Amino acid sequence: MSILGLFNHWAFVIIMMLGLYAIIARNNMIKKILGLALFQTGIFLMYITLGFKEGAASPILQHDPSTSYTNPLPQVLILTAIVVSLSTMAVALAIVIGIREEYDSIEADEVAHLDRQQREPGC
Amino acid sequence: MLSFLSPWAPHFPILLVLLPLLGAVLSPLIGRGDRGWAWAVMTMGATTVVAMALLLRIREVGAVSYPLGGWQAPFGIELYVDLLSAMIALVVAAVGWVVTIYARASIRVEIPGDRLGAFWAVWLLAITGLLGILISGDAFNVYVLLEISSLTIYGLIAMGRSRDRKALVSAFNYLILGSIGAAFILIAIGLLYAQTGTLNMADLRSRLLEGGSEATVNTARAFLLAGLGLKMALFPLHFWMPAAYSTAPSAVAGLLSATATKVGIYMAMRFLYSVFPTDQGALTGANAWVLCACAGGAILFGSASAARQPSLSLLLAYSSVAQVGYIVLGLAVGQIDAMTGSILHIVFHALMKGGLFLCAGIIIYRLGGNEFHRLAGLGRRMPWTSAAIVVGGLGMIGIPGTAGFISKLHLLKGLFVAGQPLLAMLVLVGSVLAAVYTWRFVEVAYLKPVADEDSVPVDEPPGMLWPVWLLIGSSVLFGLHPAPVVKLATEAAQALLGAAG
Numbered sequence: 001m002s003i004l005g006l007f008n009h010w011a012f013v014i015i016m017m018l019g020l021y022a023i024i025a026r027n028n029m030i031k032k033i034l035g036l037a038l039f040q041t042g043i044f045l046m047y048i049t050l051g052f053k054e055g056a057a058s059p060i061l062q063h064d065p066s067t068s069y070t071n072p073l074p075q076v077l078i079l080t081a082i083v084v085s086l087s088t089m090a091v092a093l094a095i096v097i098g099i100r101e102e103y104d105s106i107e108a109d110e111v112a113h114l115d116r117q118q119r120e121p122g123c
Numbered sequence: 124m125l126s127f128l129s130p131w132a133p134h135f136p137i138l139l140v141l142l143p144l145l146g147a148v149l150s151p152l153i154g155r156g157d158r159g160w161a162w163a164v165m166t167m168g169a170t171t172v173v174a175m176a177l178l179l180r181i182r183e184v185g186a187v188s189y190p191l192g193g194w195q196a197p198f199g200i201e202l203y204v205d206l207l208s209a210m211i212a213l214v215v216a217a218v219g220w221v222v223t224i225y226a227r228a229s230i231r232v233e234i235p236g237d238r239l240g241a242f243w244a245v246w247l248l249a250i251t252g253l254l255g256i257l258i259s260g261d262a263f264n265v266y267v268l269l270e271i272s273s274l275t276i277y278g279l280i281a282m283g284r285s286r287d288r289k290a291l292v293s294a295f296n297y298l299i300l301g302s303i304g305a306a307f308i309l310i311a312i313g314l315l316y317a318q319t320g321t322l323n324m325a326d327l328r329s330r331l332l333e334g335g336s337e338a339t340v341n342t343a344r345a346f347l348l349a350g351l352g353l354k355m356a357l358f359p360l361h362f363w364m365p366a367a368y369s370t371a372p373s374a375v376a377g378l379l380s381a382t383a384t385k386v387g388i389y390m391a392m393r394f395l396y397s398v399f400p401t402d403q404g405a406l407t408g409a410n411a412w413v414l415c416a417c418a419g420g421a422i423l424f425g426s427a428s429a430a431r432q433p434s435l436s437l438l439l440a441y442s443s444v445a446q447v448g449y450i451v452l453g454l455a456v457g458q459i460d461a462m463t464g465s466i467l468h469i470v471f472h473a474l475m476k477g478g479l480f481l482c483a484g485i486i487i488y489r490l491g492g493n494e495f496h497r498l499a500g501l502g503r504r505m506p507w508t509s510a511a512i513v514v515g516g517l518g519m520i521g522i523p524g525t526a527g528f529i530s531k532l533h534l535l536k537g538l539f540v541a542g543q544p545l546l547a548m549l550v551l552v553g554s555v556l557a558a559v560y561t562w563r564f565v566e567v568a569y570l571k572p573v574a575d576e577d578s579v580p581v582d583e584p585p586g587m588l589w590p591v592w593l594l595i596g597s598s599v600l601f602g603l604h605p606a607p608v609v610k611l612a613t614e615a616a617q618a619l620l621g622a623a624g
Contacts, residue, residue: 023299036302043309050317074316077263081309084270088302091274095281095295102288115289 008049016042029099029106033092040085047074047081128176135177136189136202139212140255142170147247156236159243160227166247167220170254174216178209182611186618188260196260197326203260207466207615211389212257214473218381218594219250222477225590226374229484233286233372242282249275249378253386262312262322262398265390266305269354273301276383280371286487293366300363304353311347314339315398324398332400344399344410348391355387357447358421365432365440373484376436380443381477385469388450392465395454396619414455419549421448426556430563435483435493435512438560439476442519445553446472452546453534461537462616463609464530470608471518471526471598478594479515482508485591489581498564500573504581507588509568511595516561518598521554525602529609 015038022035051071059072096106103111131138146166153162181187186205190196204212223246234242252272259265277298283290316322318339319330331340349360356364364384368376395401395410425445432438446468453465485508486493486501502509518525521532531550538547601608 020303023303029295032299036299039303040306043306043313046310047313050313074313080263080267084267084274084305087274088270088298091277092295092298095277095291095298098281098284098291099295102284102291111292115292 008045012042012045027107027109029096029108033089037089044078044081047078050074132180135173135180136187136204136258138173139258140251142166142173143247143251147244147251150244150247151241155239163223163243163247167223171216171220174213177204178213181206181209197321197323200264201260201323202258204258205618207619208257210611210615211385211469212254214470215253215382218473218477219378221590221593222374222378225481225587228584228587229374229488230372232488234282235285238285245275245278249279253382256386257389260324262324266309266312270305273305276379279375280367283371287370290370293370297363297367300353304350307346307350311343314343327398347394351387351391355384355447356444357417357451358424358444361444365437368440369436373487377477377480377484380480381473384447385473388469392454392619411455414451415546418448418452418455421445422549422553426553430560433494439479439483443476449534453537456537456541456543458537458541459616459620460533460540462620463612464534464537466612466615467530467533471530471601474594474598475515475518478591479512481591482512485583485587495567498567499571501568503573505583507583511591512564514595514599516564520557520561526598529602529605
């Protein structure tokens with residue numbers, strides 16, 4: 001178990017943090033959504049790594065009884081999580097379309113500025 | 124009672140999800156306006172009857188396990204309903220039913236017909252997800268159902284755009300934070316699976332008790348608490364909540380305040396006490412301290428902020444931040460009376476705050492908004508609505524005779540027994556602050572003169588008023604005759620802590 005042996009774990013944390021950074025640092029709402037997608041993808045990698053076994057076959061029954069298989073359960077879970085992530089994306093994009101219609105902008109700071117102006121007319 | 128349902132008795136758990144799910148799928152075929160509404164009311168009525176029957180059955184035979192498709196746990200997916208989940212499911216279904224009845228008029232003004240779309244389908248799906256979380260015995264299913272309810276709730280909040288375009292922004296912010304929270308919960312479940320190789324909650328518990336890497340389990344618990352903290356709007360992770368509740372359509376705000384955060388709290392109870400191993404049934408060390416600190420912060424910050432808000436909706440939302448604090452405090456202390464207080468407060472707060480948000484909705488319906496400057500002399504303009512707000516506010520303070528008194532009494536007793544007088548003081552300080560923000564409404568509504576004498580009185584739509592009084596009235600009824608609910612909550616708390624001990 002060297003540092004390199006945990007390569008996937010390092011990778012998933014780094015991908016997640018890149019996504020989180022994009023959510024926090026990017027002003028554009030579409031880029032925030034992309035950051036969220038990246039964040040969720042990192043977790044998928046973690047799950048897939050959980051089920052992986054060195055030199056094992058895909059989980060399809062072979063004739064040779066000594067074959068070892070990778071664990072299919074995490075993959076199935078992640079199929080579901082991908083669907084969830086996709087739906088999140090769809091809802092988020094629909095909301096951003098609405099924001100664009102109402103505010104004529106998808107920059108978080110401009111939208112916040114417009115809201116403040118509405119509250120204190122005359123600024 | 125309800126004996127005509129007995130042939131279906133073994134299938135009650137799945138019916139609780141199936142009915143609203145089928146209702147949601149069929150609802151676009153039934154129609155939009157009033158027909159869609161009538162369909163939703165019927166669906167929720169049937170769901171409430173099943174939830175009631177399920178609770179009665181569990182009182183007779185104890186917790187129920189339902190193997191989906193006949194595959195036995197831990198290999199198949201299991202539905203598991205005990206007293207706690209059945210109680211909260213009944214609250215979600217019944218309050219959902221009442222709010223659905225109320226929503227007819229309110230939705231008609233707040234959402235224009237061409238935007239209404241599949242509103243009732245989304246509404247029923249949200250309730251499906253919430254009920255599903257309550258009855259699921261499988262950790263990954265909980266995650267999926269949580270996302271079903273969350274995604275539909277983001278959509279419901281965004282529907283508030285016609286009244287206030289800020290609804291879109293608050294829905295977007297809630298979506299980002301809620302998805303991060305859900306992702307944390309997903310990580311936690313992944314770590315638990317890595318440790319044990321199972322996703323069934325009961326099986327997880329028995330394998331975690333056998334031992335294993337403490338670091339993995341603690342990391343999983345930390346991720347889970349952070350994720351659930353976001354979902355239940357626990358201070359300091361609550362920022363999405365006041366914005367979302369004050370801009371969402373009023374019926375949606377009523378539904379969410381009564382059900383969505385409560386289900387998050389239920390998940391915390393379920394995972395912390397029935398999945399993770401605990402010492403002698405109580406949380407110890409960092410977990411307990413972090414939760415108590417967050418809960419204390421929520422009570423002080425939420426109540427103090429509530430008193431300074433410009434509108435009634437925002438006041439109620441910040442008050443909800445504080446109320447979540449009370450519930451989490453009892454949950455974190457883990458003493459039997461405190462836990463009973465928490466469970467009671469979940470039920471009572473759902474009734475009271477649901478009713479209060481619906482009152483705020485009636486005011487929006489008639490006056491176009493509920494900023495305090497519009498509410499001058501409301502006691503004369505809308506006497507029944509104002510009276511309901513005052514009674515609900517007294518419940519928030521915890522005046523004897525209201526339901527809020529019963530739950531806070533148990534919570535205080537538990538805190539003293541657990542040797543936490545400082546936290547008990549905090550609860551009392553929170554009640555004083557609740558008196559301050561309730562007084563603020565009383566002052567505006569009853570002591571200020573009506574700005575425009577011609578507008579006295581404003582007609583209060585009866586179709587919206589009686590659901591409000593049903594919720595507020597039942598909270599008073601439970602305040603005067605608490606014994607049956609207290610008995611149920613005590614048994615639920617015993618089961619929860621007993622399993623942990």
